[in-house]
Amino acid sequence: MTNEEGRTLDSGALKALAHPLRVRIFDLLSERGPQTASTLAALVGETSGSMSYHLRALAAHDLIQEVEGRGTARERWWERPKGRIDLPGPDESMTPSNRAAAQIVTSEFFRLRHETLMAYLNRNESEIPEEWRDAGIIMTTYLDLTIEQMAELKAELSGVVDQIIARYKGQTGPGRRRVTLRAELFDLSASLTNTEES
Known part of the structure; x- marks a missing residue:
């Protein structure tokens, strides 16, 4: 489980996260807070069924968790646990499969990071409140x-x-x-x- 001091992902969690859509889900839960499979599906253009599958895979390795006291049997809310997550970069001491997983996770994480930076740089200034523009x-x-x-x-x-x-x-x-x-x-x-x- 994560804690306030942080968690370095083990090989199982790293492999569970090593999918572009799962990195995106993890990133969206960090950025936007708790979401359901339906709201996440709408954000990324996937079906709710596909999203539920990926959410369960992430939850199996404590990368995400259900929000206590929120939701119903049909609509579950998910959140990222509190605390820092350290993503290990590809390392020569890793097994080939772990190194491949680390490459996928870090590459996708930084691709999304670059995407948000470019969206900020290319935003339409007229749509932003004046006090936030600079x-x-x-x-x-x-x-x-x-x-x-x-x-x-x-x-x-x-x-x-x-x-x-x-x-x-x-x-x-x-x-x-x-x-x-x-x-x-x-x-x-x-x-x-x-x-x-x-």
């Missing part, structure tokens, strides 16, 4: 760091994000919108090597 920020910079400096910066950024999560977690009331906070820090050695070889 509320976001997208920032990219390049630095030359040692491995020790990168580790220090990683810890510093993680600390800031953890403080923000603690400050606003579970907030309710008017005037709120769901937002996404993204932080990326990685070395460019692979892309620089590819550039030099081309």
